[in-house]
Amino acid sequence: MAGKITFSIIKPDAYQAGHVGAIIKMIEEAGFRIVAAKLTRLTPERAGQFYAVHKERPFYRDLCNYMSSGPILAMILEKENAVADFRKLIGATDPAKAEPGTIRKLFAKSIEANAIHGSDSDENAVIESAFFFSALEQF
Numbered sequence: 001m002a003g004k005i006t007f008s009i010i011k012p013d014a015y016q017a018g019h020v021g022a023i024i025k026m027i028e029e030a031g032f033r034i035v036a037a038k039l040t041r042l043t044p045e046r047a048g049q050f051y052a053v054h055k056e057r058p059f060y061r062d063l064c065n066y067m068s069s070g071p072i073l074a075m076i077l078e079k080e081n082a083v084a085d086f087r088k089l090i091g092a093t094d095p096a097k098a099e100p101g102t103i104r105k106l107f108a109k110s111i112e113a114n115a116i117h118g119s120d121s122d123e124n125a126v127i128e129s130a131f132f133f134s135a136l137e138q139f
């Protein structure tokens with residue numbers, strides 16, 4: 001059975017551009033409930049840990065610098081079928097390929113600065129949530 005939570009980050013480009021409110025409005029209108037939220041900032045090292053799965057990829061170093069370039073909003077979101085429904089709401093990694101009406105189509109600046117993160121599996125939703133929130137903070 002699909003899990004009830006996913007993990008999201010409003011990334012530095014979207015925060016800097018003042019899109020937090022508009023993005024949260026879309027998330028809530030799509031039926032997600034925010035169960036934890038934290039405005040924070042990553043160091044390049046911590047961004048590297050979060051994206052460790054990509055460490056052999058050519059874009060990894062730039063990605064770590066970009067993800068640590070400014071404030072981010074980390075959130076745990078709750079909904080039935082949360083992971084798949086949220087990936088659909090945010091759209092493809094490359095905004096040029098994202099469906100009309102998706103968050104990335106509307107707000108992403110580039111394939112790197114693509115406004116928002118969403119977990120790709122129930123397992124990663126739990127791992128990524130724990131990366132930013134202690135159990136006590138999740139309610």
Ligand code: UDP
Pocket residue numbers: 054059063092093111112113114116117118120
């Ligand atoms: N990314 C990038 N260049 C690429 C692919 C990805 O800069 O060619 C960045 C982008 O910010 C993306 C993140 O690396 O969101 C993680 O990549 P992934 O393939 O996991 O995409 P996502 O799951 O975020 O859609």
Ligand code: MG
Pocket residue numbers: 120
């Ligand atoms: Mg991914």
